[in-house]
Ligand SMILES: NC(=O)C1=CN([C@@H]2O[C@H](COP(=O)(O)OP(=O)(O)OC[C@H]3O[C@@H](n4cnc5c(N)ncnc54)[C@H](OP(=O)(O)O)[C@@H]3O)[C@@H](O)[C@H]2O)C=CC1
C-alpha cells in the first residue's frame with residue numbers, strides 16, 4: 312500500500328523503513344523540505360539496529376502530494392507540529408481515506424475530525440497511543456531504530472471505524488494492535504509525558520550542560536518511583552472514566568522486550584542489553600517542549616473533569632515553567648482551539664467516540 316507520512320524525523324524514518332521492508336510504499340513529507348533533500352536526490356534511507364537495511368523511499372514535494380498519492384496517511388511528528396500538519400493535510404484528505412496519528416497527543420484526532428467535518432468529509436482517524444518504532448535520526452539519510460514495539464493501542468474517531476482501522480494497521484504493520492475503548496483511552500495511553508517528566512526533571516542539568524548520558528541507566532530508583540507515582544495519577548483518571556489502559560510497567564515491558572519489573576529495574580535491564588538509549592543533550596528537547604504543554608496539560612484537564620486531581624502532573628508543569636522562565640500552560644495550540652474545557656466529562660467522552668459530524 313502507498314502511505315503518505317507527514318513528518319520526516321526519527322519516527323517517520325523508522326516507520327518508513329519498516330513499511331518499505333514489509334513491501335509497502337512509503338512517501339515522506341518534511342514540512343521545511345530540509346530533512347529529505349538527500350533522499351529526494353536519490354539516496355536510500357538506511358536503518359540500523361532493530362531494523363537493518365537500505366530502502367529507496369519516495370519524497371513528497373508538498374503535503375498535497377503526500378496525501379493525494381496515498382492510500383492512507385500517517386502523521387508522525389511532535390505535538391507542537393500537529394495543528395500545522397493537520398491543517399496542511401486536511402484539505403487534501405479524500406472521503407474514507409484513513410489518517411493514522413502516531414503518537415496521538417492532546418486530542419489532535421478531534422482537531423482533524425473537526426477540520427474534515429467542516430469540509431463535509433467522513434474519513435476515519437486512527438489514533439495510536441505511541442509509536443511503532445523508537446530511536447533517533449543520525450543523519451539526513453539514517454535512522455537508528457532502538458526498538459519495534461510488540462504491542463500498540465489504537466482507537467478511532469469515530470469509534471465505529473475501529474474494526475476497519477485495526478484491520479488496516481494489521482495489514483501495514485503486522486499483528487500487534489490492541490483495540491481500545493475510544494479516543495479517551497488513547498489520550499490516557501501516551502506515556503511519554505509522564506516518563507519524560509521523571510527523566511528530564513531529575514536529569515535536567517545533564518541536558519543543560521550538553522552531556523552525553525545513557526537514558527536507561529539514569530532511570531535510577533528515584534526516577535523510577537516518580538514515574539510510577541505519575542502513573543498512579545493517570546490510572547486513577549482512566550478508572551474514573553471507566554477505561555482500561557496499560558500500566559507504565561506493561562508499556563516498558565512490551566515496548567522494550569524486558570521482563571516486567573519496577574520501571575527502574577526494567578530500564579537498567581534495557582541498559583545492560585545495550586538498548587537503554589540516550590537522553591537529550593539540550594534543554595530545548597521535545598521531552599519538555601512537547602510533553603509538558605501537549606501531554607501533561609491535557610492530563611491535568613482530564614483529572615479536573617473527573618475529580619481525580621493530577622497533582623504531580625500539575626506540579627511538573629509549574630516546575631518546568633519556573634525553570635524555563637516561560638508559561639507552558641500557554642503553549643498548547645490545540646486545546647484552546649477545541650474548547651474542550653467547556654465540556655463535562657460525559658460530553659467529552661461522547662465527542663471522543665463520535666467525532667464531529669460533517670456539516
Ligand atoms: N523518537 C522516539 O523514539 C519517540 C517519539 N515519540 C513521539 O513521536 C512523535 C515524533 O517524534 P520524532 O520523530 O522523534 O520527532 P522529531 O523531532 O524527529 O520530528 C521531526 C519532524 O517534525 C517536524 N516538525 C518539528 N516541529 C515542527 C513544527 N513546529 N511544525 C511542523 N513540523 C514540525 C520536522 O519538520 P522538518 O522536516 O521541516 O524539520 C520533522 O519532519 C513525537 O510526538 C514524539 O514524542 C514517541 C516515542 C518515542
Ligand SMILES: CC(C)(CO)C(=O)C(=O)O
Pocket residue numbers: 441445502503506507566
Ligand atoms: C523510552 C521512553 C521513555 C521514550 O523516551 C519511552 O517510554 C518510549 O519511547 O516509549
